[in-house]
Amino acid sequence: MSLLTVGTLAFDDIKTPFGHAEKVIGGACTYISWSASYFTDNINLVSIVGADFPDEELKTLESRGVDLSGLEIKQDGKTFFWAGEYHDNMNKRDTLVTDLNVLDDFDPVLPEHFKKSDYVMLGNLTPSIQAQVLDQFVDRPKLIALDTMNFWMDIAMEELKAVIARIDLLIINDEEARQLSGEYSLVKAAEMIHELGPKSLIIKKGEHGALLFHKGEMFFAPALPLSEVYDPTGAGDTFAGGLMGYLAKTDDTSFENLKRAIIYGSTMASFCVEAFSLDKLKVLNQDMIRERAESFKKIASFTL
Amino acid sequence: MSLLTVGTLAFDDIKTPFGHAEKVIGGACTYISWSASYFTDNINLVSIVGADFPDEELKTLESRGVDLSGLEIKQDGKTFFWAGEYHDNMNKRDTLVTDLNVLDDFDPVLPEHFKKSDYVMLGNLTPSIQAQVLDQFVDRPKLIALDTMNFWMDIAMEELKAVIARIDLLIINDEEARQLSGEYSLVKAAEMIHELGPKSLIIKKGEHGALLFHKGEMFFAPALPLSEVYDPTGAGDTFAGGLMGYLAKTDDTSFENLKRAIIYGSTMASFCVEAFSLDKLKVLNQDMIRERAESFKKIASFTL
Numbered sequence: 182m183s184l185l186t187v188g189t190l191a192f193d194d195i196k197t198p199f200g201h202a203e204k205v206i207g208g209a210c211t212y213i214s215w216s217a218s219y220f221t222d223n224i225n226l227v228s229i230v231g232a233d234f235p236d237e238e239l240k241t242l243e244s245r246g247v248d249l250s251g252l253e254i255k256q257d258g259k260t261f262f263w264a265g266e267y268h269d270n271m272n273k274r275d276t277l278v279t280d281l282n283v284l285d286d287f288d289p290v291l292p293e294h295f296k297k298s299d300y301v302m303l304g305n306l307t308p309s310i311q312a313q314v315l316d317q318f319v320d321r322p323k324l325i326a327l328d329t330m331n332f333w334m335d336i337a338m339e340e341l342k343a344v345i346a347r348i349d350l351l352i353i354n355d356e357e358a359r360q361l362s363g364e365y366s367l368v369k370a371a372e373m374i375h376e377l378g379p380k381s382l383i384i385k386k387g388e389h390g391a392l393l394f395h396k397g398e399m400f401f402a403p404a405l406p407l408s409e410v411y412d413p414t415g416a417g418d419t420f421a422g423g424l425m426g427y428l429a430k431t432d433d434t435s436f437e438n439l440k441r442a443i444i445y446g447s448t449m450a451s452f453c454v455e456a457f458s459l460d461k462l463k464v465l466n467q468d469m470i471r472e473r474a475e476s477f478k479k480i481a482s483f484t485l
Numbered sequence: 486m487s488l489l490t491v492g493t494l495a496f497d498d499i500k501t502p503f504g505h506a507e508k509v510i511g512g513a514c515t516y517i518s519w520s521a522s523y524f525t526d527n528i529n530l531v532s533i534v535g536a537d538f539p540d541e542e543l544k545t546l547e548s549r550g551v552d553l554s555g556l557e558i559k560q561d562g563k564t565f566f567w568a569g570e571y572h573d574n575m576n577k578r579d580t581l582v583t584d585l586n587v588l589d590d591f592d593p594v595l596p597e598h599f600k601k602s603d604y605v606m607l608g609n610l611t612p613s614i615q616a617q618v619l620d621q622f623v624d625r626p627k628l629i630a631l632d633t634m635n636f637w638m639d640i641a642m643e644e645l646k647a648v649i650a651r652i653d654l655l656i657i658n659d660e661e662a663r664q665l666s667g668e669y670s671l672v673k674a675a676e677m678i679h680e681l682g683p684k685s686l687i688i689k690k691g692e693h694g695a696l697l698f699h700k701g702e703m704f705f706a707p708a709l710p711l712s713e714v715y716d717p718t719g720a721g722d723t724f725a726g727g728l729m730g731y732l733a734k735t736d737d738t739s740f741e742n743l744k745r746a747i748i749y750g751s752t753m754a755s756f757c758v759e760a761f762s763l764d765k766l767k768v769l770n771q772d773m774i775r776e777r778a779e780s781f782k783k784i785a786s787f788t789l
Contacts, residue, residue, distance in 0.1 A: 269669065270669040365573065365574040365575075366710075366714075367692075367710055368710045368711060368712045369712055386693065389690065389693035390693070390694075390705070399710060400784060400787065401694070401707035401710070401784045402787075403705035403707070406670075407670065408670055408672045410670075437787075437788070441789060444787060474789055478787075478789055480705045481704075481785055483704065483741075483744040483745060483748060483782075484741070484745070485745060485748065485778055485782055
């Protein structure tokens with residue numbers, strides 16, 4: 182099945198206690214697409230970059246099965262740039278610079294053949310832009326997933342709720358779930374978010390795993406305890422990419438398969454944080470992915 | 486097998502957003518013993534109270550299989566008293582009052598028949614008092630577990646490390662593991678703590694579950710997402726009590742059985758927080774426990 186991915190391609194500048202990566206490739210859509218590409222070679226990418234974005238990066242994406250006909254390249258523009266710094270324990274980060282650049286003019290237009298994409302992953306973007314993508318579908322996709330952040334809850338809650346009402350699967354972290362619902366208990370937050378529209382909700386909790394709420398059922402997904410986290414940038418997008426890539430590959434949105442999709446998403450995210458930028462994501466193979474997924478199974482299994 | 490439990494019996498005054506429980510029964514050893522009593526009726530309790538501690542509470546404990554011959558009742562003393570208040574989301578609490586009272590004179594002396602206890606649970610106490618209990622054993626128990634808190638790391642780190650060197654299983658929370666080891670990564674913290682002596686380490690993470698590190702193996706135990714937490718007081722002790730009660734019942738300290746013991750400990754803790762004080766812990770039965778344990782299995786199970 183085909184997977185539509187919408188979001189940023191970017192340059193990142195990342196400081197962590199382990200080093201400083203200057204002007205490396207980043208962006209939600211990059212992480213999503215790379216991660217998904219290990220599960221499907223039928224990916225339709227919608228994004229915007231400036232003339233400064235390396236052609237080689239785009240060629241590599243194409244070689245992974247990513248259709249770039251929905252990518253706008255603005256010859257007189259510069260690519261979105263983000264600089265951030267992580268402290269001590271990696272679970273606190275400061276944004277140092279956000280240069281929207283070409284993202285200011287992002288007006289996503291889906292090529293005709295993208296409008297029949299089966300699965301849709303809307304990366305974190307202005308809610309109205311996410312809605313604009315959905316407006317262009319003639320038939321409803323099989324599953325629409327959306328990522329967002331607290332920033333949009335602060336400044337555009339109504340637009341955000343309007344687009345959330347149109348999707349199937351919301352993927353956010355625990356803080357965001359609490360802010361969106363006004364409930365501290367994640368069980369209550371999930372009930373409230375279901376009422377907004379999505380029948381499925383994934384709450385990401387970083388090193389504490391993830392929770393899936395789906396039509397009254399619940400799944401507690403483990404995280405893999407790691408010795409070192411070198412760079413958490415893109416881990417959430419990599420999670421979403423692996424998850425959606427797996428769903429597109431298997432074309433099965435049952436509770437049991439959503440659980441597997443979360444494990445594969447978590448598997449990809451656990452690789453992502455082991456190196457700066459996309460460095461680790463670019464050198465994986467199916468054996469590595471299978472073996473890592475098995476280790477999730479191993480650490481979480483018990484009998485009564 | 487017999488289980489020795491050492492720790493406080495107390496009066497608690499607890500304020501939560503759900504209400505105010507005044508001068509209710511509390512104390513680590515109370516929660517540990519009640520929780521363990523659903524798995525074994527061979528519990529040896531060592532503690533101290535004043536003349537103000539209700540005789541009825543002691544009789545109920547005895548009826549649950551708790552041998553009180555190691556309980557000192559100081560006729561001229563008052564029972565340990567703790568008052569605390571939880572805020573908003575229940576994961577922050579302020580201690581308002583700590584009246585040690587008779588605890589100041591706690592000089593645990595094990596009755597002769599206690600010195601052959603098979604399993605030992607040392608509740609959170611001054612490390613030197615915990616050591617004094619171990620000094621009285623002639624033969625080494627099958628498994629010694631210890632709980633402690635950051636307070637002892639602040640003021641008595643060397644004494645604490647000395648007693649930790651003598652135990653098999655350390656049960657602490659994530660913050661405490663980080664403070665004890667000086668490592669943020671829990672995997673690294675576990676390695677460092679193994680070097681202190683214990684071959685097994687359980688790191689409690691509250692609503693995020695628990696991690697078991699045992700002889701190079703790892704287990705990620707789920708927590709049950711709950712709609713409401715009424716009173717978290719005693720949840721950690723209830724966890725330890727269920728865990729140790731299950732070990733004493735099954736007399737099996739293998740990795741697989743330790744995993745089951747954690748699930749039963751988590752099961753008991755999930756009941757504990759549903760009401761103030763020991764209210765819920767006092768009205769359980771085997772069916773309720775089995776059913777709740779099954780729900781842990783259900784939310785954590787997946788196939789690849």
